[in-house]
Amino acid sequence: MTVTAIDTDQLRKVYGEFAAVKGLTLQVSQGEVFGFLGPNGAGKTTFIKMLLGLVKPTSGRGWLLGAPLGDRAVLARVGFLPEHFRFQEWLTAGEFLQLHGELLGLEGKALKMRIDGLLDRVGLTPFRKKQLRTFSKGMLQRVGLAQALLNHPALVFLDEPTSGLDPVGRRLVREIIQELREEGTCVFLNSHLLSEIEITCDRVAFIKHGEVVRVLSLDSLADAHAQVTICATGLTEAILSDMARWGRDIHANGQEVTLFVEKDDAIPEITRYLVEQGVDIYSISRSRQSLEELFIETVGKDGGL
Numbered sequence: 001m002t003v004t005a006i007d008t009d010q011l012r013k014v015y016g017e018f019a020a021v022k023g024l025t026l027q028v029s030q031g032e033v034f035g036f037l038g039p040n041g042a043g044k045t046t047f048i049k050m051l052l053g054l055v056k057p058t059s060g061r062g063w064l065l066g067a068p069l070g071d072r073a074v075l076a077r078v079g080f081l082p083e084h085f086r087f088q089e090w091l092t093a094g095e096f097l098q099l100h101g102e103l104l105g106l107e108g109k110a111l112k113m114r115i116d117g118l119l120d121r122v123g124l125t126p127f128r129k130k131q132l133r134t135f136s137k138g139m140l141q142r143v144g145l146a147q148a149l150l151n152h153p154a155l156v157f158l159d160e161p162t163s164g165l166d167p168v169g170r171r172l173v174r175e176i177i178q179e180l181r182e183e184g185t186c187v188f189l190n191s192h193l194l195s196e197i198e199i200t201c202d203r204v205a206f207i208k209h210g211e212v213v214r215v216l217s218l219d220s221l222a223d224a225h226a227q228v229t230i231c232a233t234g235l236t237e238a239i240l241s242d243m244a245r246w247g248r249d250i251h252a253n254g255q256e257v258t259l260f261v262e263k264d265d266a267i268p269e270i271t272r273y274l275v276e277q278g279v280d281i282y283s284i285s286r287s288r289q290s291l292e293e294l295f296i297e298t299v300g301k302d303g304g305l
């Protein structure tokens with residue numbers, strides 16, 4: 001039986017008069033890498049904190065790995081890299097991971113080997129004996145990521161994991177997420193870095209003012225939002241309206257016509273049709289709508305503020 005990794009039903013958080021999360025219903029499957037996208041203040045962090053039992057929902061219900069929110073046995077199988085972390089800065093990187101491992105019930109040689117492996121994975125082995133107070137934001141984020149993975153979690157929450165990282169660090173996080181996916185771990189990624197989400201995630205939700213406004217799989221983004229631009233002469237009104245068979249949002253501007261097609265198969269079909277109609281084609285190009293364009297279209301240019 002497959003258990004839904006994250007399942008919420010109308011989860012809501014109100015601070016005073018202000019609803020930070022307004023009845024959020026979402027399902028994320030085991031093994032999925034899921035991107036939670038939204039402008040600053042949309043409610044992304046609040047949503048994660050409710051799932052982890054760090055913020056009490058005002059109303060609604062939720063389950064992690066099949067158990068109601070707050071289940072301690074399940075939380076022991078969950079990893080979390082907070083957005084604004086306050087780590088024990090007087091500890092060294094090694095001591096910090098030792099402490100968090102012990103809090104998770106890990107011990108002895110198994111814990112030591114896990115710490116060795118993770119420090120190596122996040123590139124901090126040379127800094128093992130350095131106090132966290134001497135670390136840069138990016139180094140703290142790396143050690144925080146190691147901390148989030150100590151327990152071989154079945155589900156990991158990463159809240160803006162790359163905000164302090166340089167390009168090398170960002171690539172590292174991407175690779176680690178890829179490895180987690182291969183191991184079947186569910187990764188829930190909060191971010192406003194769209195290009196990163198686009199590379200990493202299977203599915204995304206757009207959140208605005210505490211509500212999910214759209215959920216889509218990135219495969220469908222590749223298929224359903226291909227824009228085709230054709231430069232040609234001899235296009236008549238009748239031909240343009242015939243092209244609606246293969247695509248939508250047809251716009252003609254002089255010798256250039258653009259349209260969105262559902263499937264790539266449409267492109268050779270349109271080409272054949274145009275040639276049969278005696279149209280002279282000078283170029284055809286296909287571009288995919290980027291996640292950034294879709295974000296602006298969905299959330300609005302004001303970022304939803």
Ligand SMILES: Nc1ncnc2c1ncn2[C@@H]1O[C@H](COP(=O)(O)OP(=O)(O)O)[C@@H](O)[C@H]1O
Nearest residue numbers: 015019020038039040041042043044045046047
């Ligand atoms: N403890 C709190 N008290 C009052 N308002 C809060 C609190 N935490 C978050 N908020 C507000 O809730 C909204 C959502 O915040 P947050 O979940 O941090 O957004 P995001 O992570 O998407 O940037 C923001 O307007 C924020 O100011």
Ligand SMILES: [Mg+2]
Nearest residue numbers: 044045046083
């Ligand atoms: Mg946040």
